[in-house]
Amino acid sequence: MTTSGSLRAARPGLGPLAVPGALAVAILLLTLLGPLAAPHDPLAVDLTARFEPSSLTHPLGTDHLGRDILSRLIAGARTTLGAVAAALALVVALGLGVGAVAGMLGGRTDAVLMRLCDVFLTVPTFVLALFLIGAFGTGLVNVIAAIALSHWAWYARIVRGLVLELKTRDYVLAARIAGAAPPTIFVEHVLTGVLPPLVALATLDIGHMALHVAGLSFLGLGVQPPTPEWGVMINEARAFFWTRPLLVVWPGLAIALAVLAFNRLGDALRDRLDPTLVAERGL
Template structure:
């Protein structure tokens, strides 16, 4: 019987692709062949060449340089969103699961309020209240997604509270804070990490979508959604101006989703046992 590989080829490819996008986000300004903000009207709509591998846009800016720089903007915003979402989810879900009673009920009713509205609609409402701009988009997306994480964290905490080692710590008189940080948090982090990885693509779509609508990152800052918005007027004559940032978004979403699926499968014992892995 042929042994099952630890990592399949699609997962390995997705991991390499995701690592490439993260590398672009970290080293974007260094790796960009040109200044992504430099305007050169004499070479607007230049075709692909050795100097401009993907050509230039309507202002003569190098498309490849803007794609590379845009990776930092888009994925940096996603990282900020996920940091806020995970922090809020851990705080609210952990508090509800550990304390229970009226506090648990009140916090979960608050989560229900946020969960009743579609996340994108709620993000639009938040931006309407906070104003446009990258910082407000990050806050709006985080506020529209934290409730899902809080619900999941609460469920994990309630399940882990029944474990023998947690009960033993409670009998020994350990304070709740120590029980949560030493015994429950290590069991919450792995599934939360898998969920966050799965949500990278989802959050990237939100950031790019809101920027496309003119509510997020503002021109001339290079960002994939902004690039698509800038190219709308030239779609029928210069469709590649839309294709390149759209392809970058699609590849990033597919790579991180596939990676998140694989991570979830590895960290979910029930699913792993069901598949015989």
């Protein structure tokens, strides 16, 4: 017989979620409140204040144009993570739509859609994003579209697999026997089982997509100067790396912290929301 103490030990606590969750929330707050949190105008140029060290006025110093680095990091969070949010919304919408149609209808529709997914899955996401930007042109909007089109197939595959598994549940079969249409069955009975793992996957992908946005901007294909963005900041600072290495370190550290926070948060959410893992814990 299982004791209440052993149940409490088996039940996942807040520990795994606390630190990455707090860091992710802090990053999101900076993203949302960027203009209010930034101590200076991130675009203000002051050539008399070039390469100033850390001080009360400029906590992280200034760059080669005298712009406040902390303000540009905060504004860059809004640019980078805003682009990630837009791309992720498109990815989830495409993946959920295609995966749901393939899983619910099956047959030839499923085969055609999954072969289309296979085409996108054969090319690494970053390489495919580069190819799509070459076709669409540079700019933040095209970067968002390229990232979305290079990632949606993974989500479609996962959603399809979840739908195929949930379709065999008794309550879904009962709804089908009662004459409910496939869209109604999906919305009322299947969607609730698809969303939790999809949320965990999307959280895990935030860091991955942030690297894509920053990397493409670093290459000059995404956000263009003087707009503050973490990849743009690294690109602008690389000419001064040997004399002012902190200009590269600060945006690099921001990217690393964001990726680490959302990856750990995604891992913790997956552990909580994955029904297989929950079943293994005996919950």
